[in-house]
Amino acid sequence: MLVVMNANATPEQIQAVAEKIHALGYMPHVIAGPTRTAIGITGNRGPEGREALLLMPGVEDVVRVTVGYKLVSRETHPDSSTFPVASTRVGGGFTLIAGPCSVENEKTTIESAQFLTRLGVKLMRAGAYKPRTSPYAFQGLGEEGLRILAKVRAETGIGVVTEVLDVENAGRIEEVADILQVGTRNMQNYPLLRRLASASKPILLKRGMAATVEEWLLAAEYLMSGGNRRVILCERGVRTFADHTRNTLDLSIIPVVKHLSHLPVIIDPSHGTGRAEYVPAMSRAALAAGADGLIVEVHPDPRNALSDGQQSLDFPAFEKMYASLKPLAQVLETEIL
């Protein structure tokens, strides 16, 4: 941390701050400049004491210089993470996850799984428990949805990615799913993160609707520091003033996350744009920007989907997009997984 003193701070105030830093157990380094004095701090391992310092007379600001995450940082783990999931892997390739927004019934779910399997897609998304903005909207099939997912997984061999909404159902979902999804609204649901830190399955951690990269990586740190090292970050668009898409899909997060962390990062262009017609362009952009994969909404009949139909590709549209990704991956020297 660095304490920036007011231009008019007195020598006594500067002295008092230095002593306070000592009292906190750290080392002060007074740097007297022509217009103002700054005081560097060493010996601390986080922002503890920052608030006390901010409240001292003559202090203008206390600047943090280190981030709070450790295990997710590339500084402590230079190699990119990769780990096996179901019959494929995440990291070191471009992993496709596709499927309907929610498990609606056995028929459309198995239809989707068969379609995806035929194309070579190894992981299917589908929600049994759905977080819905309105209490009057379809809330998912719940346990019946899990039963369907288990059956489809057994019959087709496809890996299953599904959302966990609370601690209560975590165990049941863990039995059925290959990847446990934490939704954007739960990125900072710490009791849930603590529970999933001890889960036996990898976690797909969606970025919160207005989360900074640091907050997102700290949420991942909850999972890793609790013991779950298989974390997949997922950008799904953030909330801004822009009204031409459902959310603002922030693809620059891809090189930024790659710089800061060793964790894989995948993109959700369906929630990111909110309209199926924009999904192929953003999927190709994600691949070109270096993402580790996609999670895309696909539905056999989007017009009659119970949720998110507007942003779901139908089978022909997905197949067409899929075909366009393959040669792109080749040129980019990666592979579709």
Next chain:
Amino acid sequence: MLVVMNANATPEQIQAVAEKIHALGYMPHVIAGPTRTAIGITGNRGPEGREALLLMPGVEDVVRVTVGYKLVSRETHPDSSTFPVASTRVGGGFTLIAGPCSVENEKTTIESAQFLTRLGVKLMRAGAYKPRTSPYAFQGLGEEGLRILAKVRAETGIGVVTEVLDVENAGRIEEVADILQVGTRNMQNYPLLRRLASASKPILLKRGMAATVEEWLLAAEYLMSGGNRRVILCERGVRTFADHTRNTLDLSIIPVVKHLSHLPVIIDPSHGTGRAEYVPAMSRAALAAGADGLIVEVHPDPRNALSDGQQSLDFPAFEKMYASLKPLAQVLETEIL
């Protein structure tokens, strides 16, 4: 809803949309304009079918004209809500809630309660369970914190406002608290909202960090539709590009909520600004804008607070602010509760 057709839509496309609306069980009303055709829809009670319509050829947009909340709406409940809490009430006055960010120990908690009681403040905030961005930060005293709160409440008679982080601890907290707080990160934690819908205590529902008013009122609708009619809305600042305060405190929400809903709305200037020195100005502004109260962080020794010290008023500062609110309330023809 209103379907807006593309300027180049064909008569066949318009006809198909009208038939689809019929098939959904609604009534279409075709309005042919000079540049394009629109089709009004009646008979629907929500946005169901919107996505199917959006995907039809020739459709440019489907505009929603009604909001999804009902019980929280002022249209269905013209009188402002008010209800008793502990020895005071919320609604129809300016209710003060003050206290430390977290329960740190028995001493500072009782000290705070005594200080507040002496001034006439009837409700104290203090967190036993704390949601923290970093897994390495102080996470609250938990059950020990609840024990302290129960003791302080019994000894001083002050009402207690404290945060519920998960379904698991809801019951225990319900026994101790007079108001259950749902934090900004949990505004859309629907399993938690469903649990609290059947709680025996009022809920203070903080606005999500990037929540629209509609999303916030729909979160309140989860509580009300589940049976809990005592909901207090709390604005605590939202996330924007602005970097001069911790969050951007949106005081215009006060007249807007008053227009849309009958629920009381209070302001949290501590999280809203993030710096104690800005709290008094924003507290007075909240009162002048017509808010139903405040929730403010106060600490006997902010410099040594375990959390949020930077934004906590010390006792003399709070007392001074409190003194300034009284005559203001009088001029505004309301009263400090």
Next chain:
Amino acid sequence: MLVVMNANATPEQIQAVAEKIHALGYMPHVIAGPTRTAIGITGNRGPEGREALLLMPGVEDVVRVTVGYKLVSRETHPDSSTFPVASTRVGGGFTLIAGPCSVENEKTTIESAQFLTRLGVKLMRAGAYKPRTSPYAFQGLGEEGLRILAKVRAETGIGVVTEVLDVENAGRIEEVADILQVGTRNMQNYPLLRRLASASKPILLKRGMAATVEEWLLAAEYLMSGGNRRVILCERGVRTFADHTRNTLDLSIIPVVKHLSHLPVIIDPSHGTGRAEYVPAMSRAALAAGADGLIVEVHPDPRNALSDGQQSLDFPAFEKMYASLKPLAQVLETEIL
């Protein structure tokens, strides 16, 4: 500035950065911490050289610790600025500016001026040149509008506040107006700011739609460093995700600007909310938060206004609001000017 080195930076990299700082003519102060090294810089007077340092191997970040504005800063000018305008003053009171969005014709302009003068309002706003989002919208009366303003000013004695859109018309407007307004879209129109820096009239500088406080104060610094010391800052709402008001009116800017600068700051609740019904609440809040005044849209017949009718108060509504501000000002120990 403070250079933060990567945790894995080598001694050679640290040495190279220190030498580069020397080469830039500054002093490096190496601070070796347990996880990483930081290097404080003194002798610089701005962020020059920051980019060069950022590009050096081993550098993680270069943190700025001082802001770039000087003349507008309260550090260099501890007393709040106040200056006379027309028959009143700005600073050290609560100055009201009111009037129609645009000069529509002589009749409504003189009617507005007479109404305001009768109430005791000394300054009238009205645009002759209007910046409009659409090229097909009413663009203001231009020179004819200036002629009307000059006449109304001569006849009623009211001071005139009107917008300057370009350098070309600045001189003509300067002759007629008592305050020259720079609109939100022009806050960073530097040729215009440079021209107005030598104007003979005070400048009302609206905050840009997405401007940080630093950018806003630097725009004011353009005016002050060019010789115009009479600058009035005006918050008119910023652009965020929130959709319940036209803009998000950021009242916390009031205590923040008061902390950082000696310049007066006034509030525009009309553009800030976009709806007349929310204007009185936000006007009272602005006064309670310590603003130096208001600029409010008032129109004799808002329903037939050529622009901004939705956010304009009619005469009775303005009169009612005005009456409510007087006792509030008294309690707050300020006065309506």
Next chain:
Amino acid sequence: MLVVMNANATPEQIQAVAEKIHALGYMPHVIAGPTRTAIGITGNRGPEGREALLLMPGVEDVVRVTVGYKLVSRETHPDSSTFPVASTRVGGGFTLIAGPCSVENEKTTIESAQFLTRLGVKLMRAGAYKPRTSPYAFQGLGEEGLRILAKVRAETGIGVVTEVLDVENAGRIEEVADILQVGTRNMQNYPLLRRLASASKPILLKRGMAATVEEWLLAAEYLMSGGNRRVILCERGVRTFADHTRNTLDLSIIPVVKHLSHLPVIIDPSHGTGRAEYVPAMSRAALAAGADGLIVEVHPDPRNALSDGQQSLDFPAFEKMYASLKPLAQVLETEIL
């Protein structure tokens, strides 16, 4: 437009609104729904009258259903625009514009032009007049910069893209430049847009820092309706809460603009990210998303650049990126221009 009545609106209020619509010269279409009545409007050609309607008793909202731009719309001009510029063209390919942030001196400018020409890049960017946030920062070489640009253009044959800050200098710049750039701060500088509407050169119109797509397209409409049909839209990142990049580069704008307009859209990854290391990933993403080109900052020695060094690629980095775009373009069935 569609008038949405309050749920409690009386028949008299509905009648009054219908009559007002008649009085405005439009046709009302009353649609009585189960919870509320809506009134469709036809015969209007824009939002005129919207505000008058919003102020009528019983009116909840007036929803606009048509956008205000016409000439830029794909509805009125289904084929994508393309036009020649210097020795290349914009539209129907992937046009590269590269070069230093500002003209610093003759040497680096000619060096840049020769480097780019050798690679096959036909257009060079470089600012002679620079809009700078601080009045104390380097403001560009001005006329001397134009002289250098003219010379470099004559000697190397490279096309020149440079920014116009004001009407005063527009003519001089028009003589030297092949494309006139309107910067993000000037997107809504309407006097400037009106001047450039009659320019003899194409305009590169950067998206405002917080501009919606509609505002951006309306700014382009100013240019087109004034007679300049050669408009290039340029996304350069918008302002959001995100702090990991200088701006948030919104690549989803590419398919959205392609849907709404026939104008070409190019991407500025340098300002969009603010750091050279993120530029190649975002450039490839822009190409994959279907953009019509790039404008990239390149500098012979970024560490000693007078502005934007941090986000400028050096020659080897640009050459490497350029090499990676070629095969990508081939797979995407477009070509680098």
